[in-house]
Amino acid sequence: MTARRIVVTSGKGGVGKTTTTANLGAALALRGKRVVLVDADIGLRNLDLVLGVEKRIVFDLVEVVEGRCQLRQALVRDKRFGESLAILPAAQTREKTAVTELQFADVVNNLAAMCDYVLIDSPAGIEHGFRNAIAGAAEAIVVCTPEVSAIRDADRVIGKLQERGLPMRLIVNRVRPEMVRTGEMMSVEDVCDILSAELLGIVPDDPEVIDTTNRGVPLVLDPAQRLGAIYTKIARRLEGEIIPFTQLGTGGFFGRLFEALRAG
Amino acid sequence: METQRVVNEPIESPQIEIHAPAAPVDTQKKAKTRGRAIVVTSGKGGVGKTTTTANLGVALAARGARVVLIDADVGLRNLDLVLGLESRVRFHVLDVLEGRTTLADALVRDKRVPSLYLLAAAQNREKDDVATDAMLALVEQLRGDFDYVLIDSPAGIEMGFKNAIAGADEAIVVCTPEVAAVRDVDRVVGLLGNRINAQLVVNRIRPALVRKGKMLSVQDVNAILRLPLLGVLGDAPDVIVSTNRGEPVALDEASATGAAYRAIAARIAGEDVAAPQASEPEGFLDKLGSFFGGRR
Numbered sequence: 001m002t003a004r005r006i007v008v009t010s011g012k013g014g015v016g017k018t019t020t021t022a023n024l025g026a027a028l029a030l031r032g033k034r035v036v037l038v039d040a041d042i043g044l045r046n047l048d049l050v051l052g053v054e055k056r057i058v059f060d061l062v063e064v065v066e067g068r069c070q071l072r073q074a075l076v077r078d079k080r081f082g083e084s085l086a087i088l089p090a091a092q093t094r095e096k097t098a099v100t101e102l103q104f105a106d107v108v109n110n111l112a113a114m115c116d117y118v119l120i121d122s123p124a125g126i127e128h129g130f131r132n133a134i135a136g137a138a139e140a141i142v143v144c145t146p147e148v149s150a151i152r153d154a155d156r157v158i159g160k161l162q163e164r165g166l167p168m169r170l171i172v173n174r175v176r177p178e179m180v181r182t183g184e185m186m187s188v189e190d191v192c193d194i195l196s197a198e199l200l201g202i203v204p205d206d207p208e209v210i211d212t213t214n215r216g217v218p219l220v221l222d223p224a225q226r227l228g229a230i231y232t233k234i235a236r237r238l239e240g241e242i243i244p245f246t247q248l249g250t251g252g253f254f255g256r257l258f259e260a261l262r263a264g
Numbered sequence: 265m266e267t268q269r270v271v272n273e274p275i276e277s278p279q280i281e282i283h284a285p286a287a288p289v290d291t292q293k294k295a296k297t298r299g300r301a302i303v304v305t306s307g308k309g310g311v312g313k314t315t316t317t318a319n320l321g322v323a324l325a326a327r328g329a330r331v332v333l334i335d336a337d338v339g340l341r342n343l344d345l346v347l348g349l350e351s352r353v354r355f356h357v358l359d360v361l362e363g364r365t366t367l368a369d370a371l372v373r374d375k376r377v378p379s380l381y382l383l384a385a386a387q388n389r390e391k392d393d394v395a396t397d398a399m400l401a402l403v404e405q406l407r408g409d410f411d412y413v414l415i416d417s418p419a420g421i422e423m424g425f426k427n428a429i430a431g432a433d434e435a436i437v438v439c440t441p442e443v444a445a446v447r448d449v450d451r452v453v454g455l456l457g458n459r460i461n462a463q464l465v466v467n468r469i470r471p472a473l474v475r476k477g478k479m480l481s482v483q484d485v486n487a488i489l490r491l492p493l494l495g496v497l498g499d500a501p502d503v504i505v506s507t508n509r510g511e512p513v514a515l516d517e518a519s520a521t522g523a524a525y526r527a528i529a530a531r532i533a534g535e536d537v538a539a540p541q542a543s544e545p546e547g548f549l550d551k552l553g554s555f556f557g558g559r560r
Contacts, residue, residue: 011340012309012310012340012342012419013308013309013310013311013419013420014308014309014310014311014419014440015309015310018444043420043421043451044307044308044420044421044447044448044451046308046444046447046448049443049444049447050444092451095421095422096420096422123419123420124308124309124310124418124419124420125309125339125340125391125418125419125420125422125424126339126340126390127390127391127392127420127422127423127424128422128423129420129422147504147507147508148345148507148508149314149342149345149346149507152340152342152345153340153342156339156340156387176501179501179504179505184501184504184505184508185504185505185508186508207470207473207479207499208473208478210441210442210473210478210479211473211478211479213442213443213444214442214443214479214480
């Protein structure tokens with residue numbers, strides 16, 4: 001078994017990398033894939049919180065690299081997904097420079113031998129932590145919000161991914177169709193045009209994501225969350241299915257309400 | 265008493281002498297006029313560091329203070345965009361540090377608030393290219409000329425963060441009501457140590473969600489962080505619009521968020537005003553929700 005190795009990155013922080021990694025991973029796991037999520041944000045880990053497994057961490061990535069435990073021992077299984085979803089946590093009290101790019105790639109390759117997908121949650125920025133996160137990846141998902149600062153940072157990151165020859169696709173996150181319609185927010189088309197990137201998904205802004213994140217419940221497990229269906233669609237696209245994108249931000253009020261409900 | 269303290273300072277803390285000019289008369293004069301160096305940081309990205317830096321800079325300058333904003337996010341600069349000054353940036357921090365231009369030439373003056381200046385970050389360089397000592401010396405130099413030096417830190421706790429905090433002795437930490445942000449801020453406050461005095465800004469509060477128990481309250485956040493609270497900002501869509509347009513909301517007399525930033529600036533300046541609290545008008549969907557039985 002050799003897994004697809006995908007890094008989730010953005011340049012700018014707070015655009016939804018960790019939320020995307022957790023929910024795409026969960027959606028793929030629900031579809032029967034074996035998924036390992038790697039938290040590359042050494043010193044500022046959060047992927048464990050978003051999945052609600054923070055109390056079950058025993059070992060971390062740095063301890064694996066330093067040979068203080070086996071790779072399998074450091075994996076924390078998310079029991080809600082049976083054997084399908086596991087996370088390799090980052091160390092919280094170490095520096096990103098504790099792991100080299102080569103060591104990071106080695107860990108990712110070892111994980112790839114035991115599952116279908118390795119999703120790597122990159123830290124913000126383009127420093128050592130970012131270089132580690134992309135070191136073991138063969139593909140990239142760039143997360144961007146419709147803001148000039150996020151687009152500028154994504155553009156810089158896409159340049160760095162191209163230098164590495166990593167193919168990438170884009171998720172436009174936190175779209176507010178009503179603001180796009182009034183011209184107060186850039187449209188998804190605008191963002192894709194500026195970045196000349198292939199689109200993988202559109203995720204509307206939903207303040208309730210914060211609540212599920214705080215509670216450690218992946219959106220795909222919460223039937224009350226409309227965003228769960230959107231991440232499932234993105235997971236299916238990742239698997240090669242052709243699923244049309246919903247156009248956001250056209251039509252009257254009820255049209256918009258309807259579109260917001262089936263976006264993605 | 266005040267004079268005594270200043271006179272004694274070089275003896276009690278010898279490291280001060282490194283940056284002080286040779287003449288003792290000058291030392292005293294500098295000590296009186298030396299501006300405050302404040303780093304705006306958070307650990308987590310996207311919580312509002314750059315927006316806060318820009319708006320507090322605008323609000324402090326509008327009060328008559330001389331303010332310089334330093335973008336410490338080498339390679340991923342954005343402060344110029346948020347201020348709407350991107351087309352006027354000709355030189356950046358590394359041009360100054362590497363001697364290609366003078367500090368005076370690299371400072372971009374804001375047209376709307378003439379006592380506000382920006383020192384932009386290099387976009388095509390790496391954070392590791394900046395030496396921490398050089399950054400510290402630069403901040404020291406600017407403190408001689410300005411009342412406030414605000415440093416916009418990058419996300420994370422790598423080299424860029426270390427450079428950003430090097431010259432500061434105060435910090436404004438920005439946190440959103442999310443468990444992940446609280447954890448990151450807590451880590452950053454630990455790294456700031458005792459040398460840097462930290463105060464808290466809680467950003468993007470939605471009072472309606474807090475009331476429903478679907479968002480951490482300011483009290484929840486600060487029960488963990490236990491920092492002096494400078495102020496609370498609501499989650500207002502006009503902030504995204506103002507960022508995209510390069511017009512900080514602090515300039516907008518009609519904006520509630522702008523008023524909150526002005527109040528925080530007054531508090532930083534030492535005025536005895538209450539910490540602003542977030543309030544949001546009930547949104548259309550909230551009303552719709554309560555009309556249909558409060559499902560949302």
